[in-house]
């Protein structure tokens with residue numbers, strides 16, 4: 001079924017000028033952009049976005065990294081969006097990301113891993129709603 005996922009181009013990829021190349025890979029893989037903005041997360045907002053990881057040892061580093069520079073946030077639509085997008089981006093740790101995946105090509109480390117992708121339909125909905133009102137979606 002056609003459904004939606006949510007992505008962020010993280011500060012490492014945005015800062016390195018890889019936004020256009022990553023968006024091209026996303027579109028070439030058949031995802032339609034239904035909402036998109038360049039923005040910047042304060043530490044407070046990054047902490048809220050990643051609240052589900054609050055008890056994890058990497059939480060503080062993650063929050064400070066995600067608030068270190070501008071990002072692009074987007075909602076994407078495709079058949080089987082969540083699962084197919086996670087295949088396109090590759091493993092969280094770029095050392096384990098398959099050849100040809102976005103993280104294989106652009107990620108530098110497990111924190112500076114170029115992109116985020118929702119891990120379930122439910123989280124895709126929550127994460128899209130975190131950034132976008134209904135009027136901001138096409």
Ligand code: CMP
Pocket residue numbers: 053058062092110111112113115116117
């Ligand atoms: P993301 O998909 O944005 O979701 C949580 C982020 O935490 C993840 O990508 C990584 O960038 C970061 N992270 C850092 N260390 C870990 C870890 N050990 N396991 C999972 N995620 C981690």
